[in-house]
Each structure stands twice: as structure tokens, then as C-alpha cells.
Amino acid sequence: MRIAAYNLKKTYESGGAAFGHKVRSINDISLKIREGQIVSLVGENGSGKTTLGLILSLLLRPDSGQIFFDVPDWVINRYEIALLKKDLDSMRELGKDYSALNKSKLGLMDIRKKIGVLFQDVASSVDPRQTVYDIIKEPMVVSKYTDEQIHNRMNELKNDVGIDDDILHRYPHELSDGQKQKIGIARALATNPIFLFLDEPTSNLDPINQRIILDILKKINSKTRASMLITTHNIALANYIAGDIMVMFKGETEEKGPTKEVINNPQHPYTKELTSVAARKANYDILYYERPYNSDVKGCVYHRMCPVSFEICGWTIDEVYLDLKKSFGPLDLPNFKLKIEKGKILLYGVNKDQLVKMINLYKNKIRSFYAIKDIKQEDEHLSIELFDYKEVQMHKVGNAEVKCHLFEEDVSTLF
Amino acid sequence: MEKKELLTVKGLEVVFESRFNQIDVLKGVDFSLKENETVGLVGVNGSGKSTFALSLMGLLPRNAKIVNGSININGSDMIINEFEKDSYNRKRHRILVNEGIEKLRGRFITMVTQEAASYLDPLLTVGYQIFESVLFHNKERLIKRIDSREKVDKGALLNYVKLLNSKDYKIADKFLDGNFDEYIREQILNITRRDDLTDEDKKNLILALGRAKLSSVQRFVLSHKGVASRIPGLRYILNQLILEEGYQLAGEILGLMGLDPTILHMFPNQLSGGMLQAVLIASAIVNNPRIIIMDEPASSLDPIAQYKLFNLLSKIKATFNLSLILVAHDISLLTRFADRIAVIEDGAIVEVGDTSSVINNSSNEYTKRLIKSVINI
Numbered sequence: 127m128r129i130a131a132y133n134l135k136k137t138y139e140s141g142g143a144a145f146g147h148k149v150r151s152i153n154d155i156s157l158k159i160r161e162g163q164i165v166s167l168v169g170e171n172g173s174g175k176t177t178l179g180l181i182l183s184l185l186l187r188p189d190s191g192q193i194f195f196d197v198p199d200w201v202i203n204r205y206e207i208a209l210l211k212k213d214l215d216s217m218r219e220l221g222k223d224y225s226a227l228n229k230s231k232l233g234l235m236d237i238r239k240k241i242g243v244l245f246q247d248v249a250s251s252v253d254p255r256q257t258v259y260d261i262i263k264e265p266m267v268v269s270k271y272t273d274e275q276i277h278n279r280m281n282e283l284k285n286d287v288g289i290d291d292d293i294l295h296r297y298p299h300e301l302s303d304g305q306k307q308k309i310g311i312a313r314a315l316a317t318n319p320i321f322l323f324l325d326e327p328t329s330n331l332d333p334i335n336q337r338i339i340l341d342i343l344k345k346i347n348s349k350t351r352a353s354m355l356i357t358t359h360n361i362a363l364a365n366y367i368a369g370d371i372m373v374m375f376k377g378e379t380e381e382k383g384p385t386k387e388v389i390n391n392p393q394h395p396y397t398k399e400l401t402s403v404a405a406r407k408a409n410y411d412i413l414y415y416e417r418p419y420n421s422d423v424k425g426c427v428y429h430r431m432c433p434v435s436f437e438i439c440g441w442t443i444d445e446v447y448l449d450l451k452k453s454f455g456p457l458d459l460p461n462f463k464l465k466i467e468k469g470k471i472l473l474y475g476v477n478k479d480q481l482v483k484m485i486n487l488y489k490n491k492i493r494s495f496y497a498i499k500d501i502k503q504e505d506e507h508l509s510i511e512l513f514d515y516k517e518v519q520m521h522k523v524g525n526a527e528v529k530c531h532l533f534e535e536d537v538s539t540l541f
Numbered sequence: 542m543e544k545k546e547l548l549t550v551k552g553l554e555v556v557f558e559s560r561f562n563q564i565d566v567l568k569g570v571d572f573s574l575k576e577n578e579t580v581g582l583v584g585v586n587g588s589g590k591s592t593f594a595l596s597l598m599g600l601l602p603r604n605a606k607i608v609n610g611s612i613n614i615n616g617s618d619m620i621i622n623e624f625e626k627d628s629y630n631r632k633r634h635r636i637l638v639n640e641g642i643e644k645l646r647g648r649f650i651t652m653v654t655q656e657a658a659s660y661l662d663p664l665l666t667v668g669y670q671i672f673e674s675v676l677f678h679n680k681e682r683l684i685k686r687i688d689s690r691e692k693v694d695k696g697a698l699l700n701y702v703k704l705l706n707s708k709d710y711k712i713a714d715k716f717l718d719g720n721f722d723e724y725i726r727e728q729i730l731n732i733t734r735r736d737d738l739t740d741e742d743k744k745n746l747i748l749a750l751g752r753a754k755l756s757s758v759q760r761f762v763l764s765h766k767g768v769a770s771r772i773p774g775l776r777y778i779l780n781q782l783i784l785e786e787g788y789q790l791a792g793e794i795l796g797l798m799g800l801d802p803t804i805l806h807m808f809p810n811q812l813s814g815g816m817l818q819a820v821l822i823a824s825a826i827v828n829n830p831r832i833i834i835m836d837e838p839a840s841s842l843d844p845i846a847q848y849k850l851f852n853l854l855s856k857i858k859a860t861f862n863l864s865l866i867l868v869a870h871d872i873s874l875l876t877r878f879a880d881r882i883a884v885i886e887d888g889a890i891v892e893v894g895d896t897s898s899v900i901n902n903s904s905n906e907y908t909k910r911l912i913k914s915v916i917n918i
Contacts, residue, residue, distance in 0.1 A: 334911065359842075363916055405917070
């Protein structure tokens with residue numbers, strides 16, 4: 127196993143004026159990558175794809191979790207058994223001996239030589255004063271290659287990636303976008319890495335260059351058997367290149383498994399939406415669900431945008447409050463007031479019949495109204511109570527794993 | 542009926558100059574845009590799409606120069622050929638951009654730029670940035686909107702709502718044209734065109750327009766703007782009134798676009814990429830333009846956000862009667878939304894035609910390659 131990562135968590139904390147403001151980037155993610163396997167991370171902007179990639183390429187330290195890089199299989203088996211049994215002692219012991227996070231500085235440097243990274247914007251991640259030749263050479267110089275080795279490796283790279291000789295003595299700003307991307311790949315490949323992290327290798331390229339770059343990556347993968355982790359927000363590209371896929375949303379895994387299975391038979395509502403949009407089949411209006419995102423979500427992270435979400439999916443009082451305010455706001459009712467008090471929503475200036483009529487009218491559009499459990503008439507005002515939410519678990523469906531309430535046994539009757 | 546041409550470009554040539562050399566970026570581009578039409582402009586990276594869009598707006602960077610050609614927007618030429626004598630008394634051909642573009646830019650023709658996040662000010666609320674262009678280009682409009690609400694005939698509003706009740710929409714429209722001034726008409730239309738409200742809500746909102754809410758001081762400030770803008774305390778009240786009206790206008794626009802008006806008082810960092818793109822579009826349509834140029838609207842968005850964005854675009858195109866120029870490198874995005882597609886290769890347009898004919902039976906090798914290389918599921 128090239129890489130096995132368990133229960134990774136990372137939270138960014140801002141300093142300065144917004145000191146103490148925390149943003150949860152990734153939450154409880156586990157991922158395994160075999161030799162020669164290509165895994166693609168798919169998700170919208172800001173879903174934590176890049177953070178996960180940086181953590182797996184050991185450039186960023188997670189808050190908690192364990193990463194094993196290129197360890198014997200028995201270590202991983204033993205760790206997984208311990209994880210199932212919740213045997214903290216043996217987990218800690220295995221982590222101490224084998225985890226990449228517990229390595230000394232020198233040990234980490236050794237591992238990092240085996241990792242290649244292609245950053246999102248190549249032009250801004252290389253030195254503008256270096257020529258292309260020096261840019262590609264630099265990792266080899268750091269790894270103490272001899273001049274002859276550098277010369278040979280450079281010739282190999284030129285053939286593999288398809289760089290022309292006349293580019294080698296130009297500067298980055300003199301190159302086209304496709305050429306820049308090739309230079310980035312060549313630099314990432316320079317020291318013969320066994321694991322490559324490619325961050326959005328094709329996002330700002332035109333279709334012709336996209337295909338050229340993806341074909342290069344495929345060729346390299348079959349030649350060197352290097353494992354690859356590719357982030358992209360285009361599920362069609364993932365289908366083209368990757369054997370396995372992991373769909374992320376707001377820092378959580380929603381679905382992972384073999385690409386063919388996930389794309390042809392998506393289970394999670396978010397994956398369904400992604401594939402239908404990519405196949406240009408979607409025809410429902412999803413605009414309504416878009417709302418600003420708040421980092422402390424309860425239950426399922428996708429419940430606000432989900433077209434099939436129900437009462438246990440994690441609706442909070444604030445969300446229902448906002449939706450009520452939004453749907454009653456335009457009416458301009460006299461004496462209308464909304465309040466949150468002791469975990470309940472209090473409504474003034476509306477009677478129960480009006481409210482029930484309103485809720486039934488908008489129920490299919492505003493899913494949060496499903497979370498309303500009870501409406502009570504108390505003197506002067508109505509008080510609204512909500513259902514409790516339930517935490518989501520990973521469920522196995524075929525070869526894929528899905529994180530959705532739909533697959534839980536005792537609630538499946540509800541839907 | 543032949544549609545009117547809003548924009549015509551003929552033989553446009555643009556060069557970028559550096560100290561040592563000159564790069565021809567556009568080599569004679571011919572282009573036209575008719576009323577209420579969506580044209581997609583496709584090409585690979587570096588083929589001159591963005592330069593073309595910038596030259597239409599008269600916003601080319603300093604080292605770029607228009608060498609030849611003509612740009613005609615709504616019947617007036619934007620490029621002037623001039624002959625002047627230099628210090629050696631030789632005749633020299635000079636090309637100037639007409640200053641008239643400054644009057645059209647932001648009002649008649651607007652542009653949504655490539656990266657939404659970097660064009661919004663992180664220190665200002667989203668709502669302010671939506672109506673900011675009204676504040677700069679047409680401040681009077683905001684004041685007149687308040688004025689018109691103050692002076693509106695409440696009886697006429699009631700009659701209009703009654704006409705809506707009887708569902709005689711033709712008569713209602715006639716009534717609307719005859720009885721109200723343009724500012725109140727605009728506000729009523731902004732309510733009736735919304736499709737997220739029920740009829741009942743719309744009527745309530747229209748009636749609410751008639752309820753004057755200004756205090757006596759505010760009324761004084763509005764009627765004596767000249768004096769008020771010179772006295773500090775009163776100037777503050779006037780500015781506050783204008784700001785409030787701006788937020789209301791921004792809210793109306795967001796409502797028309799089907800977006801949540803609660804984002805008005807938020808800051809750009811609180812919104813997702815797709816929402817920011819929508820905010821930029823809102824600020825582009827707030828001055829009622831006729832043409833919007835969108836430079837790579839979707840390249841940095843995920844597929845779902847892209848899909849939403851194009852849904853939104855087709856919706857506002859219908860309500861605001863707009864013509865769109867969509868600049869993109871992904872031809873598959875445009876197949877649904879563009880009426881015509883122009884393919885640009887290396888600074889020259891190699892093919893123009895109806896979307897279906899370009900996609901399905903193009904004779905051009907380059908276009909074929911563009912279509913073929915799109916990766917689909």
C-alpha cells in the first residue's frame with residue numbers, strides 16, 4: 127500500500143482581525159491508495175480537496191489522524207483491526223513506529239523525495255527568474271544528483287512529458303498555459319517519485335490542451351507505476367483518467383469507490399447531481415438551495431442543498447428560522463415577529479392555520495420545513511419544535527461507500 | 542422582421558507592444574451582435590478572446606494598441622482615425638478610442654470579468670457593490686425613485702391591483718404605461734416579474750409602495766437637495782437616504798434573479814464562487830444595459846455552479862431583454878445557451894454560424910478538433 131490515511135481532520139484558524147475564527151477544512155477522511163492507482167478527488171471549490179492533497183503529500187500537518195506512507199501491508203491490516211476494536215494502545219504503538227507524521231525531520235525529508243507535487247497555478251509556484259531548465263533541475267540538485275544523472279534524467283523527462291528543446295532556455299512568462307503545465311509535471315516527476323499529487327492539472331486549459339495533459343499523465347502512470355492523486359471539479363475528467371474516485375463536499379467524503387461504478391450508478395444525491403450536470407441531463411432548478419455556508423454543520427453536510435433531505439438530516443433552529451423569515455418577510459404582515467428562545471422558534475402575529483398553509487405551500491421547495499415536529503399555540507404566539515438530527519455513517523453499497531441517511535436501516539422507511 | 546444590430550466590428554487589429562518586439566494579437570476580426578441574441582466566442586488559451594472583449598469595452602491595457610478596424614456600438618463609431626503632423630512635419634496616422642465609450646460603458650455595455658473573487662472589494666458589503674455603479678453613473682435615479690414613491694397616486698395603485706385581480710393583463714399593462722412615471726413603473730415591474738412570489742404577495746408589495754415612510758426632515762432634504770448637500774448634517778441624511786434606496790434596488794435585482802436577498806449585507810468572503818459570480822452579474826445589470834460581455838464566466842466554477850450560472854443567465858436575459866457575448870474555451874458549455882458561435886483561432890475568426898450547424902457539421906478542421914477533444918461522461 128502506497129498511502130493509507132485514517133480519520134484526517136484539519137481546521138484553519140485565522141489570526142489578525144478575525145482572530146479565533148475557525149474554518150473546518152476537512153473532517154474525518156480516510157483514504158487508501160495502492161501502487162499505480164489513480165484516485166481523483168471531485169468536489170466543488172472550497173470542499174477541501176487541496177488541503178487533503180497537501181496533507182497526504184506531507185506538506186501540511188493534520189490536526190489529528192494517521193498517515194502511513196509506503197509501509198508493509200501487515201501494518202495497515204493490524205491498524206485497521208485496532209481501529210475496528212477501538213484499541214487505542216496498539217493504534218498508538220503502530221503510529222509511533224510507522225506513521226509518517228511521527229518521523230523525525232531527516233526521516234520526513236527522505237519520504238518527501240518520493241513525493242511529487244504539481245501545484246494549481248504553475249506560473250505562480252515557480253521562480254520567474256529561473257529558466258525552464260533550472261526549474262526542472264532544482265529538485266534533482268536538492269536530492270544531490272550528479273551532473274551526469276541530471277543530464278540523463280532530463281533527457282528522459284523531455285521524452286516522457288514532451289517538452290521541446292527550444293523551450294528549455296526560456297523563462298516561465300514566455301510560455302503558453304499548456305507548456306507551463308508540462309513544465310510543472312516535469313518538475314514534479316524529476317526525482318522519480320512514487321506518489322504524485324496533481325492539484326487541478328487541467329482547470330484553466332482549453333479542451334485540446336486538457337486532453338494532451340491527461341494523456342501524458344496516463345502514459346507516465348503506466349510507465350512508472352506511480353500512484354496519483356488528482357483533484358478536479360470536473361467529474362468527466364475523473365472518468366477519463368482515474369480508476370477510483372472520491373466525491374467530497376464541504377470537507378467530508380460523500381461517496382468513494384471505483385469510478386465506473388460511481389459514475390454509472392451514483393448513490394449519494396450530490397453525486398447524482400454532479401453526474402447529471404456533467405452528462406447535461408439535469409433539468410430541475412437547483413438555484414433555490416444555494417445559501418451561504420456556515421462551518422459548524424450538524425448531521426449531514428449536504429442537507430441544505432439536498433433535494434431529498436428530510437427531518438433527521440441535520441436541520442438546526444437557525445436554518446428553519448431563516449427560511450421562515452424569508453418566506454414570511456415579503457408578505458409585510460402587521461405585528462409579525464420571529465424570535466429564538468430556549469431552542470424554540472416563537473412566532474408572533476400569525477395564527478396556526480396561516481402557518482400550516484404556508485408550510486404546506488412551500489414544503490417541497492424549502493426542505494427545512496420538513497424538520498418541524500410540532501406547532502403549539504401558546505398565549506399570543508406560536509412555538510415551533512424541531513425533530514432531532516442523526517449523525518451520518520458510511521454505508522457500503524456494492525463496491526462503493528456512501529455517506530447518506532438514505533441507507534440507514536431504521537430510517538429507510540421514512541423516505 | 543430583421544433584428545437591429547447593436548454591435549458591429551470590422552477588421553479589428555490589435556498589437557501588444559513591448560520594448561523589443563510587437564505581437565499581433567488580433568488580426569482582423571469581424572463580428573456582429575444583434576438585438577436579444579447570445580453569441581459564444583470560443584478558442585484555445587491565448588487566441589485573443591479576452592483581448593477582443595477588452596477592446597470592445599475600451600479597456601485595453603496601456604501596451605496594447607488598436608492598429609486598424611472599426612467598432613460600432615449602437616450606431617456610433619468607437620474608433621476615430623486621425624491624421625496629425627509629428628515634429629518632423631510628416632503626416633502620421635493615429636487611432637483614438639472615442640470618448641463616447643465612457644458614456645456607454647457601465648450603462649449600455651457592461652462586462653463581467655474573469656475572476657469574480659478578485660474584482661469585489663473585501664471591505665464592502667455585497668449589496669453596496671451591486672448598486673455602486675448606479676451611484677457613480679446615475680445617482681439621480683436613486684433620488685427619483687424615492688421621490689416617485691412619495692408622489693405616487695395610491696388610488697391608481699389600488700386600481701392597478703384590481704386590474705391584476707381580474708387578470709386582464711393587457712389592460713393592466715396599458716394602465717401601467719399611462720398612469721405612472723418611469724421610476725415607479727420600474728419598481729412595479731420588478732415586483733411583478735418575480736417568479737418566487739405568489740400573486741397575493743405581489744399585490745401586497747405593490748400596495749406597500751404607496752405607503753410613504755419618510756419623516757418631515759427627510760422630505761425637506763429631498764425637496765431641497767442643493768441646499769442639503771452643502772450642510773453637513775443634512776448631507777448625511779441625504780446620503781443615508783440614497784444608500785438605503787441603493788440597497789433596496791439591489792434587493793429588487795437579486796429578487797428578480799431568484800437569489801436570496803439576505804446576502805445583501807454580507808461580505809464577499811462569506812459567499813461561494815458561484816454566488817460571487819451571480820453578484821457580479823447583478824452589478825452588471827443594475828444599470829439596465831443592453832449588452833453584457835462575460836469573459837470566461839464558468840472556467841473556475843464546479844459543474845453544478847456552472848449549470849446554475851447558465852440557468853440564471855438565460856433567466857435574466859429574458860427578463861432584461863439582453864444581448865450576451867459569452868467568451869469561453871469550453872465549446873460544450875455554449876451548445877445550450879448560445880444562438881450563434883464564433884470560433885477564434887490565433888487572432889482571427891475562422892467560423893461563425895448557428896450553434897447547431899457549428900457543432901454538428903462544421904467544415905473547419907480547428908473547430909472539429911475543439912469539439913472532438915471535449916471529454917464527456
